[in-house]
Amino acid sequence: MHVPDGFLNAPVSVATGAVAAAAVAVSLRGARRELAGAAAHHGAERTAPLAGLVAAFVFAVQMLNFPVGAGTSGHLMGGALAAILVGPYTGVLALSVVLLMQALLFADGGLTALGTNITLIGVVTVVASYAVFRALVRVLPRRRGSVTAAAFVSALLSVPAAAAVFTGLYALGGTAEVPLGKVLTAMLGVHTLIGVGEALITTATVGAVLAVRPDLVYAARGLARPLVLRSGPVATPGAGPVPQAATTSTTTSTTTSTTTSGTTSGTDGPAEAPAPATRPASARKVWAGGLAATLLCAGVVSFYASGAPDGLERVAGEYGISTEEEEHGLAGSPLADYGIASIADERLSGGLAGVIGAGTTLAAGTGVLVVASRRRNARATAGAAAAPAADGGAGRAESDTGRTPAGNA
Known part of the structure; x- marks a missing residue:
């Protein structure tokens, strides 16, 4: 649902631009908190690259239009996916980067409609999906x-929510006279079907990450159970049978997962050796796997995407909205329409364009989030440094005022 230039008049476009700018500003502050919380789980230096990878993955999967029937296709919006994986504020930033790259590099989504697209895809889908997700x-x-169940439902509902908001915006500032009731019905109908595809992709991706590293999923924090060790006395050869009362094992929860010797001692005696546990994949391996999947989608699978018009294009063509569409200001750019103009081979042209777009989105998204996380860390460090100095000064003042001369004792 990339709105082109010309669908909405200037006042509404300016208003949605202001909404988008405000949302990005608020999200910058919120993302610092989310990234700081993620750093407490798996290291500050890994949080921004992982969040940047989410932006690149959404960009790549958005290239994979899937058919929804009646000569119509749809693609991932990614609001629910980003919000669940990296948090709602970070998700807004990630999707904003995706939409900016699409508009500037690939002439996808209008320039004057950039604020509208960020509002619809980057804000409405994130807010709607995350509200439903948290409620569930x-x-x-x-x-x-x-x-995963909440992810499915929230992703499904986020797409028609964005379609409804677009229809409301068109009612305020649409450039063509159309039957708004019929447009709303058509938009909700087709985008509910697209929402099913959105839900399947979101659930599959979230489920895959949960299977290998649930701690990397923002919305799953706090669901991991502590390791349970069962401890009890160990019978010594020749020492006779262990008393029945002592054979009852006790359950001890601990926050540590392994020891160097492979066994743990509990308060009730030497512990039994725990069953071998599968070591979770490192964050670096998860990042590498995600990058491989991103490049595969952008560089190879995108060639097989449906060429049918998406939901908005179909409804706009059916009800005359598309007659007001204006040509994109960067329609002549080298990567316009997700292809490289100088390469004749369609498969190679589209594949290279997708890889370039995914790589650029990864770099831009990571850069934005690194800046956000570093500003948060810098403020935290400055506050920590100021606190001891203030406490020390107060302590000295208190000592000076409380000192009693020896002659007066």
Whole structure:
């Protein structure tokens, strides 16, 4: 649902631009908190690259239009996926970077409509999906299956929510006279079908990350159970049978997962050796796997994407909205329409363009989030440094005022 130039008049375009700018500003502050919280789980130096990878992955999967019937296709919006994986504020920033790269490099989504697209795809889908997601996980059992179930429902509903908001914006500033009731019905119908595809992609991706590193999923924090060790006395050869009362094993929860010797001592005696546990994949391996999947989608699978018009294009063509579409200001750019103009081979042209776009989005998204996380870390460091100095000064003042001369004792 990339809105082109010309669909909305100037006042509405300016208003959505202001909404988008405000949302990005608020998200910069919120993303610092989310990234700082993620750093407490798996290291500050890894949080921004992982979030940047989410932006690149959304860019790549958005190239994969899938058919939804009646000569119509749809593609991932990514609001629910980004919000669940990296948090709602970071998700808004990631999607904003994606939309900016698409508009500037590939002439996808209008320049004057950039604020509208960020509002619809980067804000509405994130807010709607995350609100539904949080409401569901509060009533569902606290387990991983609840995360994927909530992800499915929230992703499904986020797409028609964005379609409804677009129709509302068109009612305020549409450039063509159209039957708004019919447009709303058509937009909700086709985008509900697209929402099913969105839900499947989101659930599959979230489930894959949960399977290897649930701690990397923002929305799954706090669902991991502590390691349970069962400890009890160990029978010594020749020492006779172990008393029945002592054979009852006790369950001890601990926050540590391994020891150097492979066994752990509990308060009730030497512990039994725990069963071998599968070591979770490192964040670096998860990042590498995600990057490989991103490049595969952008460089190879994108060639097989559906060429049918997406939901907005179909409805706009059916009801005469597309007659007001204006040519993109960067329509002649080297990567316009997700291809390299100088390469005749369509497969190679599209594949290279997709890889370039994914790489650029990864670099831009990581850069934005690194800046956000470093500003947060710098403020935290400055505050920590100022606190001891203030405490020391107060301590000296208190000592000076409380000192009693020896002659007066």
